[in-house]
Amino acid sequence: MTSFEITPEEQVELDKALHDALNPLASAMRSRASGLPEDRMWEADPVEVTLSVLAAWKVVDAEVKRLTAIAAGTAGSYGASYEQMGAVWGITRQGARKKWPEAVSRPATTAARTSGALELCGGTAELTQEDSSGGWRWTGKGADGTHGAADAGTWYVTKEEAAAHAGAFLKEHALSQA
Known part of the structure; x- marks a missing residue:
């Protein structure tokens, strides 16, 4: 099976892209919570600012899980097995079945x-x-x-x-x- 590991250069680019996507979300969430304008979000109490960033990562994490389940379902609809999905995700076949229980449908018997x-x-x-x-x-x-x-x-x-x-x-x- 193909290795899906990324290079150090790709890791740097991924980190930058994720932070670029996260900052507007964290700023908007912090602004709503504090009442401060988004451009002054970083002037707030450091604990509150970092908790806003953590809350934004939680939102991103939930969205990644949702999109991952959709990707697993798409792979299953094209014939990927739980064994294959587990290998890509670095877990067992059983772990993949537990993680995405609806991803692979059992073929209907036509006999x-x-x-x-x-x-x-x-x-x-x-x-x-x-x-x-x-x-x-x-x-x-x-x-x-x-x-x-x-x-x-x-x-x-x-x-x-x-x-x-x-x-x-x-x-x-x-x-x-x-």
Whole structure:
């Protein structure tokens, strides 16, 4: 994986850019808190001034966390795994999953899932629901050995409707009783 460490020169430029962005925010916050004009913010009590700077960094920190979560979600939407995000952030896969729980969505299963079996008139039918559409289908084997299924492209709205059609098939293909 590519190293994401920055050079000393880049660190100097980053520090300057962050301080340049922070000063107007700290000045505005201090002005609101003290009632002093922004251009006189630095003339206030040094403890109050430094606390204003600290408060501004807190705002920046919260914004960086928000933007980081958005970046993680974007990476996840393009297929990045928690393992990859953790590697970039310098944490474990589990740490990345905890930090950005919604960043990677689990892929929806498109295969049909079995939802039950029906035994009737000596035959059996299997009912399935398609995850992507929610529609129900059936396949079955009658007591006389005939195989059948819902017509191609036919999906039933409910499980009960699919079971009724499967039941009719099984009844039709029951062994005749003498």
